[in-house]
Amino acid sequence: MSTLSLRDLSVAFDGTPVLNGVDLDVEPGDLRFLIGPNGAGKTTLVDAVTGLAPATGRARFGAHDLLGKSVHRIARLGIGRTFQTATVFEELTVAQNLDIAAGARRSVGTLLRRRTRLPESVSEALETTGLADVAERKAGELAHGQKQWLEIGMLLVQDVQLMLLDEPVAGMSHDERQATGELLRRIGAERTLVVIEHDMDFVRSFARSVTVLHAGQVLSEGTVEQVQADPQVQEVYLGRTTTASQEA
The missing domain is CATH 3.40.50.300 (P-loop containing nucleotide triphosphate hydrolases)
Incomplete structure (x- = not known):
């Protein structure tokens, strides 16, 4: 680091x-x-x-x-950053957002089809951010806190240091803030964070x-x-x- x-x-x-x-x-x-x-x-x-x-x-x-x-x-x-308002692709699923961020070079038609197997980096980001249970939900349907976690996950799959x-x-x-703080602690073990x-x-x-x-x-x-x-x-x-x- x-x-x-x-x-x-x-x-x-x-x-x-x-x-x-x-x-x-x-x-x-x-x-x-x-x-x-x-x-x-x-x-x-x-x-x-x-x-x-x-x-x-x-x-x-x-x-x-x-x-x-x-x-x-x-x-x-x-080096990566988030903004005060989460910038995610709201019509795509959580997993698809992470897949795009990971740089998978797939056609739009292929992207929009359900994948039978996710890349390892995407699966790891879903687990780390606590979004595994909503992986197939559209990002626009997420709660406010979940959108922020997704944006952090999009940095994780890019291996941002x-x-x-x-x-x-x-x-x-309050519960979302606590979960976010714990997430920052987890990901901060292997990278540098400025908040x-x-x-x-x-x-x-x-x-x-x-x-x-x-x-x-x-x-x-x-x-x-x-x-x-x-x-x-x-x-x-x-x-x-x-x-x-x-x-x-």
Whole structure:
């Protein structure tokens, strides 16, 4: 596994800085949560790493420079991401979605026919994500949480080594959030995860480390306990010190 290393990473839109000199290291096997107020630059950071936002500075994954590379070239390096709204093929089954993501080169007619045997990577992803029982259900019929798990499964079948997940538990029930956290722990044993999240209960339960962004810069880093105790974090993100324990 490789380290994600960012140095002086900066992004500006129409002359307005969104990221301003971010330095960040995410070590192999980390389950890193990015938190911070709206507009802090969290999604823009992920966009920059995955080639969706032009950036300056340096971004490296292992021995590979990322800035200036296309989205597809970055993906081929083993980097994948999800979005706040799951992007799946809703008219196809769960298994077919995973099959497409795995890169099976089959005609549309063959794809739409029921397979008697799934590729091993697809079967493993179904088991890992807990979707084996709904493998033949159309993705559009899934519950909200299941769609997010499917999107994570689509990264698994591509053997993504660095997963960047944008608010994966937004809108989920308590049980779905818990199941998602346990899923992240399972898949995080063999890859590196960076998770954008606002739900501090979820962060407390599952984060191995936390980076707080504010106004496009790193405000604080450390364990959940260290970050929550930081007066600057309490002031700009968690709320006034007197209410921080309730909101964090």
